[in-house]
Amino acid sequence: MSETMSETDAVHARPELLQVAETVARDKGIEQDEVLEAMEQAIQKAGRSKYGHEHDIRATIDRKSGEITLARYIEVAEEIENETTQTTLDQARKTKADAELGEFLIDPLPPIDFGRIAAQTAKQVIVQKVRDAERKRQYAEYKDRTGEVVNGLVKRVEFGNIIVDLGRAEALLRRDEAIPREHFNNGDRIRAYIVDVREELRGPQIFLSRTHPQFMAALFSQEVPEIYDGIIEIKSVARDPGSRAKIAVLSNDSSIDPVGPCIGMRGSRVQAVVGELQGEKIDIIQWSMDPATFIVNALAPAEVAKVVLDEENNKIEVVVPDEQLSLAIGRRGQNVRLASQLSGWDIDILTEAEESDRRQQEFISRSQMFVDALDVDEVIAHLLVTEGFSSIEQVAFVPVDDLVDIEGFDEDVADELRERARNYLEQRDQELAQRRTELGVSDEIAALEGITPSIMVAIGEGGVKTLDDLADLAGDELLEMLPANVIMTQTQANDIIMAARAHWFPDEETPATDETEDAVEEDEEAKE
Numbered sequence: 001m002s003e004t005m006s007e008t009d010a011v012h013a014r015p016e017l018l019q020v021a022e023t024v025a026r027d028k029g030i031e032q033d034e035v036l037e038a039m040e041q042a043i044q045k046a047g048r049s050k051y052g053h054e055h056d057i058r059a060t061i062d063r064k065s066g067e068i069t070l071a072r073y074i075e076v077a078e079e080i081e082n083e084t085t086q087t088t089l090d091q092a093r094k095t096k097a098d099a100e101l102g103e104f105l106i107d108p109l110p111p112i113d114f115g116r117i118a119a120q121t122a123k124q125v126i127v128q129k130v131r132d133a134e135r136k137r138q139y140a141e142y143k144d145r146t147g148e149v150v151n152g153l154v155k156r157v158e159f160g161n162i163i164v165d166l167g168r169a170e171a172l173l174r175r176d177e178a179i180p181r182e183h184f185n186n187g188d189r190i191r192a193y194i195v196d197v198r199e200e201l202r203g204p205q206i207f208l209s210r211t212h213p214q215f216m217a218a219l220f221s222q223e224v225p226e227i228y229d230g231i232i233e234i235k236s237v238a239r240d241p242g243s244r245a246k247i248a249v250l251s252n253d254s255s256i257d258p259v260g261p262c263i264g265m266r267g268s269r270v271q272a273v274v275g276e277l278q279g280e281k282i283d284i285i286q287w288s289m290d291p292a293t294f295i296v297n298a299l300a301p302a303e304v305a306k307v308v309l310d311e312e313n314n315k316i317e318v319v320v321p322d323e324q325l326s327l328a329i330g331r332r333g334q335n336v337r338l339a340s341q342l343s344g345w346d347i348d349i350l351t352e353a354e355e356s357d358r359r360q361q362e363f364i365s366r367s368q369m370f371v372d373a374l375d376v377d378e379v380i381a382h383l384l385v386t387e388g389f390s391s392i393e394q395v396a397f398v399p400v401d402d403l404v405d406i407e408g409f410d411e412d413v414a415d416e417l418r419e420r421a422r423n424y425l426e427q428r429d430q431e432l433a434q435r436r437t438e439l440g441v442s443d444e445i446a447a448l449e450g451i452t453p454s455i456m457v458a459i460g461e462g463g464v465k466t467l468d469d470l471a472d473l474a475g476d477e478l479l480e481m482l483p484a485n486v487i488m489t490q491t492q493a494n495d496i497i498m499a500a501r502a503h504w505f506p507d508e509e510t511p512a513t514d515e516t517e518d519a520v521e522e523d524e525e526a527k528e
Contacts (some may be wrong), residue, residue: 018066024130029317034133036061043068051109056085070106076100138169139204142197150208154188164190164208169207179210181241181312182278191276193218204444213237216245216282219273226261233258235287238341242278244330246298246338248287283338291316291345298339302328305352312489315346366390374420383408383452396421429453440465448499458482471500 018032019041025032043059047070051057056073076099077086092099099105152164152171160175162184173192184190192208193215199205209215217234226232231253239245251258262284263270270282289293292307295316306319320328328349329336340347350358363385370381373392387406389395395403395417403414432453436446439460443466445451462481464470470478475493482488 018063028205030130030133030137033063035130036063038128038130038133041071047109052084054082054084057109068111070109070111071344072109074105074107076103076105098115098298102289109328134428135204138206139197142169142194142204142206145196147214148194148220149191149215150194151189154186154190157184162190162341164192166206169204169206171208172208173208176454177207177209177211178279179280181242182210196475210277210520211239211241213245216247216273216277216280219276220247220262220269223269223272224262224264226256231256232261236342238338239280240334240338242280244281244283244334244338245277246283246285246342248285248294248298248342250287256303259286279399285342291343294376295339295343295347298342299335299347301330304356313346314344315348316343317348317350317355319352319355319457322353325349325351370395373424374417376417376420380417392421392424396425432457442466445470445500448496450488450496450499452486454486455482455488458486467500467503471497471504473497 003253006271008368018036021032021035024035040059040061043061046056047057047059048055051072056074056075057070059068059070061068073085074092076085076089076092078089078101080086080088085379087105089099089101092105096105150166150171152166154262155163155165155170157163160178162173162178164171164173171192171194173190177192177195192210193212194206194215195209195212196207197204200208214237216239217237220234221227224232227249231251233250233252235248235250237245237247247262249258249262261269264272270284274280274282285294285297285300288297295307295318296304299318299320301322302324304318304320308317308319310316318328329339330338336347336349361384366389367378367381368387369383369392370376371378372388374381374395383406384395389398398418400411400414400418403409403417404411435454436453439457440457440466441460445459446456447471459470459478459481463475466483475490475497478493479488479490
């Protein structure tokens with residue numbers, strides 16, 4: 001290329017330049033015009049080196065003949081800021097009568113003879129510009145392909161990281177994104193999932209993964225025509241790469257079972273995916289809108305006896321037969337962990353014996369609470385617990401009819417129980433208020449929504465006395481201070497803390513719930 005430019009004549013046609021540009025463009029996969037622009041900049045740079053860098057010297061290559069022209073451009077300006085590149089309108093009209101403000105006077109320059117240094121410099125400019133154009137082309141080609149599965153060849157392996165040749169670009173498969181224990185050699189064919197494409201100073205960086213859950217989903221989409229056609233939908237995927245995975249599928253056609261087509265005849269389809277994932281065992285599960293049903297399916301092959309949902313805390317309690325416990329949990333907790341990832345619920349597994357013991361303990365403790373608070377015998381206390389009453393507040397404020405409906409209770413008994421419950425709560429609140437005052441917990445805290453006398457005493461004993469003390473807490477710290485009989489969610493704790501912080505920002509509105517949680521989470525991370 002440098003030899004071609006060293007013979008450049010500024011006034012003669014040079015069709016070989018166009019041939020060189022065409023060859024480079026074809027090899028690098030970029031536009032021919034981008035190569036010609038790089039050549040123009042190289043010639044331009046050589047021209048400025050010869051005639052002075054202060055001049056506005058431009059080179060153009062005719063796109064049809066390859067003719068090179070070199071000229072000095074002088075702008076016609078109203079105010080002169082640079083005498084070398086600008087001139088006044090009066091001066092311009094001495095050489096061009098119809099000159100106007102804003103246009104350029106073009107002063108042709110004689111051809112330049114490229115010396116060895118100038119030719120080498122020009123070559124470097126062209127190589128750099130072509131490389132930049134190639135990087136832009138690669139980024140433009142791959143920036144919208146995140147989420148695709150691509151095939152490539154292993155170009156080299158560096159410290160466990162694999163450089164993959166995709167044909168028109170290179171990609172990186174980091175060691176932690178490869179399936180454990182799999183090994184690749186130079187020249188091996190590899191299939192992976194594009195997780196990210198970034199435009200960095202050293203060029204576009206294409207990051208691949210073979211451990212991403214969506215890689216498995218994409219493989220199923222390639223192997224199962226019903227998924228590709230949208231008849232079967234993949235709702236969620238959970239993986240322990242190289243070991244085991246679960247995939248939840250839903251059929252949009254009631255006549256088609258979603259699991260069967262994913263398995264294929266004699267397991268051919270699922271085995272094709274298993275083979276690509278180095279023998280990773282895959283459980284294909286039917287998705288359900290009902291969380292309980294879905295989680296029962298997700299824990300397969302274990303059998304589930306009972307589930308109890310706690311939607312407020314996004315937790316689910318699963319009761320399994322004693323002999324099914326190890327199967328439900330899986331080796332090193334793998335089965336329950338994957339089921340939790342698949343469903344998005346926190347899963348707590350108990351055996352029937354453990355659940356029975358816990359229920360019995362709860363029954364005894366609640367019964368004793370009613371005996372102590374309401375001054376009733378154990379029979380009445382047991383009846384209240386059996387009917388689902390779990391707190392004194394429920395007895396105090398439940399409609400009379402709900403108590404009368406309990407076998408053995410009449411209206412007089414119901415009224416008496418409600419009266420005793422309310423007297424107990426009133427006396428308890430008075431004692432708590434007195435204790436709160438002794439602890440020095442401020443009235444400002446008492447005014448916050450969601451703060452009860454029990455909570456004020458608990459945080460007071462924990463050293464929280466003022467609004468600023470409460471505002472300095474993180475959500476987890478507040479929850480740790482509360483006694484076991486006070487039920488509060490993480491969201492409620494975050495809301496209380498942000499309400500306590502409101503006086504720090506008197507001119508701003510209280511943040512929305514999502515922002516509140518984010519702010520508290522950031523605060524907790526900072527404290528850690």
